[in-house]
Amino acid sequence: GAxxxxxxxxxxxxxxxxxELRCDPISGHTALYWYRQSLxxxxxxxxxxxxxxxxxxxxLPNDRFFAVRPEGSVSxxxxxxxxxxxxxxxxxxxxxxxTGIYEQYFGPGTRLTVT
Amino acid sequence: xxxxxxxxxTLSVQEGDSAVIKCTYSDSASNYFPWYxxxxxxxxxLIIDIRSNVGEKKDQRIAVTLNKTAKHFSLHITETQPExxxxxxxxxxxxxxxxxxxxFGQGTILTVHP
Numbered sequence: 001g002a003x004x005x006x007x008x009x010x011x012x013x014x015x016x017x018x019x020e021l022r023c024d025p026i027s028g029h030t031a032l033y034w035y036r037q038s039l040x041x042x043x044x045x046x047x048x049x050x051x052x053x054x055x056x057x058x059x060l061p062n063d064r065f066f067a068v069r070p071e072g073s074v075s076x077x078x079x080x081x082x083x084x085x086x087x088x089x090x091x092x093x094x095x096x097x098x099t100g101i102y103e104q105y106f107g108p109g110t111r112l113t114v115t
Numbered sequence: 116x117x118x119x120x121x122x123x124x125t126l127s128v129q130e131g132d133s134a135v136i137k138c139t140y141s142d143s144a145s146n147y148f149p150w151y152x153x154x155x156x157x158x159x160x161l162i163i164d165i166r167s168n169v170g171e172k173k174d175q176r177i178a179v180t181l182n183k184t185a186k187h188f189s190l191h192i193t194e195t196q197p198e199x200x201x202x203x204x205x206x207x208x209x210x211x212x213x214x215x216x217x218x219f220g221q222g223t224i225l226t227v228h229p
Contacts, residue, residue: 042119056216102147102149104161104217109158
């Protein structure tokens with residue numbers, strides 16, 4: 001079946017602008033995660049949704065970052081007043097919402113470049 | 116919080132040789148340890164995982180071992196092929212978070228020379 005999809009694949013924006021990144025999880029997956037991957041690094045956790053609610057947002061770096069998942073499926077990561085340090089690949093992952101099933105499947109990512 | 120250390124950062128082998136990548140973790144309560152393969156410009160792909168109640172798991176040419184006492188786990192790839200060349204990441208999931216976040220290592224760049 002279809003995997004996790006993310007749009008856009010690339011986004012170039014100017015410092016100070018607002019951006020939205022979209023994630024479509026695998027159908028039936030109720031858990032959704034956002035990670036950020038800088039060049040040469042492993043993915044770094046940002047936020048996790050179980051259904052519509054953010055169950056853990058401890059990885060969001062500051063209040064410029066916000067994410068929503070209003071209907072428990074598609075999620076949008078929103079970044080206000082972008083800074084050059086926000087440049088990275090933003091990865092989304094989803095998993096089944098069942099005890100003992102922990103596998104997370106990643107999307108292709110959105111490469112964000114802040115100029 | 117959890118901290119995962121991975122080494123080596125780069126690994127170069129000849130085709131047909133074995134490759135071993137090691138990770139250590141800090142939270143003794145962690146209970147799930149996946150390995151991801153990431154090719155240049157592509158998404159991380161889950162290749163194998165292990166839970167804390169198992170010491171070893173194999174899937175064809177790849178295997179993972181877990182030593183809970185020492186808090187380390189390793190990826191073993193036998194009979195390496197050029198298509199195994201990629202960046203490999205280990206990760207750990209802490210117990211107590213129902214479907215929670217993964218903490219990743221820094222990655223190992225594996226190059227398999229034909």
